[in-house]
Amino acid sequence: MKIIVPIKQVPETGNVKMDTETGTIIRDGSESIINPLDLYAIETAIELKEKHGGSVTAISMGPPAAEKALREAVAMGCDEAVLITDRKFAGSDTWATSYTLSAAIKKIGPFDFIVAGERATDGDTGQVGPNLAAALNLPMATFIRTIDVVKEASAIQVERLVEEGYEQLELPLPALVTVVKEIAYPRLPTLRGKQRAKKMELLRWGADDLDLDVTKIGLKGSPTRVVKIVSPRVTREGSRVEVKNEETLEKAVEELLTFLNERGFLAEHKRLTEGEKGA
Amino acid sequence: MHKQALWTVAELEGAHLRDTSFEIIARGRRLADKLGVPLISIAIGSGIEEVELQRLIHHGADSVAAVDTGALQGYQTETYSNVLTSLIERYEPQIVLAAATVNGRSLLPHVAMRLRAGLTADCTELDIEEETGNLLQTRPAIGGNILATIKTPEARPQMATVRPRSTLPLPEDPKRRGEIERIPFEAQWHDRRVKKLGMKENTVEQLNIQAAEIIVAGGRGMKKKENFSLLEKLAAELGGVIGASREAVDRAWISYPHQVGLSGKTVVPALYIAVGISGAIQHLAGMKTAGEIVAINRDPQAPILEIADFAVVGDLFQVLPRLIARLREERQL
Ligand SMILES: Cc1cc2nc3c(=O)[nH]c(=O)nc-3n(C[C@H](O)[C@H](O)[C@H](O)COP(=O)(O)OP(=O)(O)OC[C@H]3O[C@@H](n4cnc5c(N)ncnc54)[C@H](O)[C@@H]3O)c2cc1C
Ligand SMILES: Nc1ncnc2c1ncn2[C@@H]1O[C@H](COP(=O)(O)O)[C@@H](O)[C@H]1O
Numbered sequence: 001m002k003i004i005v006p007i008k009q010v011p012e013t014g015n016v017k018m019d020t021e022t023g024t025i026i027r028d029g030s031e032s033i034i035n036p037l038d039l040y041a042i043e044t045a046i047e048l049k050e051k052h053g054g055s056v057t058a059i060s061m062g063p064p065a066a067e068k069a070l071r072e073a074v075a076m077g078c079d080e081a082v083l084i085t086d087r088k089f090a091g092s093d094t095w096a097t098s099y100t101l102s103a104a105i106k107k108i109g110p111f112d113f114i115v116a117g118e119r120a121t122d123g124d125t126g127q128v129g130p131n132l133a134a135a136l137n138l139p140m141a142t143f144i145r146t147i148d149v150v151k152e153a154s155a156i157q158v159e160r161l162v163e164e165g166y167e168q169l170e171l172p173l174p175a176l177v178t179v180v181k182e183i184a185y186p187r188l189p190t191l192r193g194k195q196r197a198k199k200m201e202l203l204r205w206g207a208d209d210l211d212l213d214v215t216k217i218g219l220k221g222s223p224t225r226v227v228k229i230v231s232p233r234v235t236r237e238g239s240r241v242e243v244k245n246e247e248t249l250e251k252a253v254e255e256l257l258t259f260l261n262e263r264g265f266l267a268e269h270k271r272l273t274e275g276e277k278g279a
Numbered sequence: 280m281h282k283q284a285l286w287t288v289a290e291l292e293g294a295h296l297r298d299t300s301f302e303i304i305a306r307g308r309r310l311a312d313k314l315g316v317p318l319i320s321i322a323i324g325s326g327i328e329e330v331e332l333q334r335l336i337h338h339g340a341d342s343v344a345a346v347d348t349g350a351l352q353g354y355q356t357e358t359y360s361n362v363l364t365s366l367i368e369r370y371e372p373q374i375v376l377a378a379a380t381v382n383g384r385s386l387l388p389h390v391a392m393r394l395r396a397g398l399t400a401d402c403t404e405l406d407i408e409e410e411t412g413n414l415l416q417t418r419p420a421i422g423g424n425i426l427a428t429i430k431t432p433e434a435r436p437q438m439a440t441v442r443p444r445s446t447l448p449l450p451e452d453p454k455r456r457g458e459i460e461r462i463p464f465e466a467q468w469h470d471r472r473v474k475k476l477g478m479k480e481n482t483v484e485q486l487n488i489q490a491a492e493i494i495v496a497g498g499r500g501m502k503k504k505e506n507f508s509l510l511e512k513l514a515a516e517l518g519g520v521i522g523a524s525r526e527a528v529d530r531a532w533i534s535y536p537h538q539v540g541l542s543g544k545t546v547v548p549a550l551y552i553a554v555g556i557s558g559a560i561q562h563l564a565g566m567k568t569a570g571e572i573v574a575i576n577r578d579p580q581a582p583i584l585e586i587a588d589f590a591v592v593g594d595l596f597q598v599l600p601r602l603i604a605r606l607r608e609e610r611q612l
Contacts, residue, residue: 011421036542037542093397094388094398095391095392095395095396095397095398098392099392121422121541121542122420122421123420124400124401124419124420124421124422124541125388125399125400125401126384126388126400127384127388127391127398127400128388129388130356130384130385130386130388130389130392131388131389131391131392133356133389134360134388134389134390134392134393135392139357139470139472139473140356140357140385140389140473141356141473142356142381142384142385143381143385145535157476159479160381161381161536162381162382163380163381163487163489163490164292164478164480164487165478165479165480166478166479167475167477167478168475168476168477168478168479169473169474169475169476170473170474170476171472171473171474172472180535181528181535181538181542182534182535182536216395222397223395223396223397223398223431223433223434224397224398224399224429224430224431225429225430225431225432226427226428226429227415227428227429227430228427228428229425229426229427229428230425230426231424231425231426236572236585236586236587236588238572238586238587238588238589238590239588239589239590240584240587240589240590240591240592241589241590241591241592241593242579242591242592242593243591243592243593243594243597243598244593248593249593249597249598249601250601252591252593252598253598253601253602253605254605255589256573256589256591256602257602257605257606257609259573259588259589260517260550260573263550263571265493265517265549265550265571266517266606266609
């Protein structure tokens with residue numbers, strides 16, 4: 001079973017800097033990590049490999065520094081790592097990113113599965129997974145929380161998290177899934193894994209190594225443009241009550257009730273009441 | 280069908296429209312008026328009754344195009360993508376909007392990729408650029424640290440998913456009239472690769488926190504799983520559902536679908552009550568656009584108190600029982 005995991009390196013949120021001219025993230029200086037939601041994809045892939053044999057290839061498109069994320073993935077237990085990096089890819093939106101990644105995945109060769117994260121915590125779009133399925137014409141299931149390999153490894157059954165509960169689906173392989181956090185507990189890298197990751201040769205591919213239409217990559221190949229960035233400041237001029245003793249407790253609760261009532265939030269509560277009285 | 284129109288993609292649950300279908304019409308209405316083009320609501324599904332489709336018009340659509348057949352029973356990405364992609368190619372709308380629901384966020388990127396269209400996820404504001412008529416799509420990014428405005432200067436259509444509950448539906452006007460066109464389903468659209476085996480409903484837990492008017496959320500301050508029963512009691516009194524911080528979810532006090540924040544759900548309830556939650560930036564990212572925020576926290580420095588409309592500095596184990604008791608009392612009156 002050959003599994004491909006696309007992962008993204010993201011800045012630790014909290015201390016992100018933006019270039020307001022170009023609308024892109026300034027990556028130097030801020031600490032970078034594997035997109036936290038991709039850890040679940042990596043763990044899922046490694047568990048599938050442990051159960052069914054095969055190998056896991058982590059792939060990331062990004063600046064040369066994204067090598068760090070890939071080595072971490074290897075330290076967790078991925079077997080191979082591919083870094084897609086080239087100045088020509090700079091400024092890619094999700095469309096161009098997915099187009100480029102799909103070309104790289106084709107170059108990797110036949111596989112059974114792509115396991116992607118639900119979304120990246122920086123761009124926060126969750127579009128690359130479905131984009132890849134469309135570009136590679138793979139059957140897909142998004143937001144899955146369980147996965148079982150069935151029918152002599154020719155298909156998978158998954159549970160997909162939707163608003164009303166969980167949908168149960170069966171997909172023939174090869175297929176693409178995006179996973180939610182519920183699916184697994186990401187493991188920590190082992191010492192041996194770390195040693196292997198340090199020594200391992202990564203594959204590095206640029207635009208010339210891939211079969212690409214150059215008009216479809218980078219900023220020029222991206223249909224969307226960021227035109228403005230603002231940093232909103234939200235503070236609300238709210239009221240504050242402090243509870244120190246029985247008296248202030250009573251006061252706080254009464255004021256809170258008044259607040260809720262004035263804004264109409266006790267209407268439902270009253271309806272409940274009337275229902276009960278009627279019954 | 281009119282070319283260059285603005286389309287909104289309606290979403291169905293069974294044969295019934297979800298409220299988000301009307302929310303995006305309300306969004307689209309203003310834009311279509313600015314552009315002077317018709318707003319067409321697209322409904323894809325099975326067994327959708329005429330009266331249900333009429334509701335799209337009553338809520339502001341100029342006309343409806345429906346593709347309705349047994350093969351479209353229940354959302355299914357590949358087949359729905361074939362339908363929507365083909366319709367867009369045929370009728371060339373300039374803008375396509377859908378709600379940023381689980382299915383909207385699966386279908387639209389699939390379609391946009393195939394059409395080489397620009398797509399912006401989970402927008403909270405949409406507008407039309409005066410000079411060019413381009414769609415301006417604004418969305419929070421990087422954990423809500425920034426608001427980015429994005430446009431698609433050349434590629435068409437311009438596509439966006441819109442954050443559920445970020446706008447209200449227009450009031451229903453039963454006198455509005457509009458055409459309902461039924462578009463025949465084409466056999467080659469049917470993709471049978473993915474099979475639906477079943478559905479586990481989660482009615483008990485009321486998991487769809489994104490649709491909730493009122494959310495009562497607990498964090499690490501709740502101390503242990505059992506204490507979540509306090510939140511359940513409060514939620515029951517108010518008619519709300521339970522949310523949680525990542526700390527609470529990671530401790531398995533409550534399941535992941537309840538998690539609010541950067542790596543959980545983004546919610547816009549009318550009322551968000553945060554109990555024993557500090558208000559880390561990643562949590563705020565998921566709830567700071569709520570209508571009213573109430574916070575209960577014993578640490579006067581907790582950031583959550585800064586963004587609360589009503590902040591209680593105090594011990595939740597004193598405040599909650601008293602609050603619940605008083606709400607019960609009020610009911611008995
Ligand atoms: C990439 C990334 C993604 C993340 N995604 C999310 C996410 O989606 N959602 C999320 O919530 N977090 C997320 N986090 C984690 C986030 O940074 C915080 O760690 C988390 O939100 C803290 O949860 P908390 O407020 O419950 O816990 P704490 O920060 O520990 O706060 C507990 C609060 O309870 C109060 N308290 C304690 N006892 C009482 C009492 N008896 N009465 C009243 N108050 C009391 C304390 O004063 C304190 O303010 C993410 C972090 C990272 C790095
Ligand atoms: N540059 C990238 N390289 C590799 N994988 C990516 C990249 N960007 C996104 N992904 C994958 O797509 C998922 C969704 O990302 P996004 O659409 O950016 O929110 C991530 O969780 C990754 O699995």
